[in-house]
Amino acid sequence: MSSLLIETLDSLQTGLLAAIVVILLLLAANYQSFGLSISVLATVPAVLLGAMLVLLATGATLNLQSYMGIIMSTGVSVANAILIVTNAEKLPDRLSGPFQGRHRGSQYPAAPHPYDQSGDDCRDDPDGQRSR
Numbered sequence: 001m002s003s004l005l006i007e008t009l010d011s012l013q014t015g016l017l018a019a020i021v022v023i024l025l026l027l028a029a030n031y032q033s034f035g036l037s038i039s040v041l042a043t044v045p046a047v048l049l050g051a052m053l054v055l056l057a058t059g060a061t062l063n064l065q066s067y068m069g070i071i072m073s074t075g076v077s078v079a080n081a082i083l084i085v086t087n088a089e090k091l092p093d094r095l096s097g098p099f100q101g102r103h104r105g106s107q108y109p110a111a112p113h114p115y116d117q118s119g120d121d122c123r124d125d126p127d128g129q130r131s132r
Contacts, residue, residue, distance in 0.1 A: 043077040
């Protein structure tokens with residue numbers, strides 16, 4: 001590999017590690033818990049492993065384009081984990097127990113459907129049913 005590509009990949013790796021640390025600290029401040037922050041960031045190794053397995057299975061190499069794809073898929077998975085944890089944190093207050101709330105937190109949508117004119121979503125009712 002050329003020295004320019006090696007330097008670019010090294011700086012991308014350093015930036016990615018710095019971003020993970022900053023995101024961990026921001027999540028810890030938001031959730032006021034390092035445990036929840038780590039559970040959100042636990043998706044990062046799974047995405048990295050999946051991307052490496054796909055690269056091995058297809059015979060592709062780790063280049064700049066695949067590296068950027070890995071970064072983007074990591075962002076999508078972390079955003080999804082944040083939504084699930086946020087919903088799971090809000091539901092135990094409304095439901096009978098913490099285990100039921102954690103389970104149901106991953107089942108609710110993050111936002112109301114865009115064509116829903118009522119302005120509320122199904123999280124208002126513990127059974128997930130709209131009352132109209």
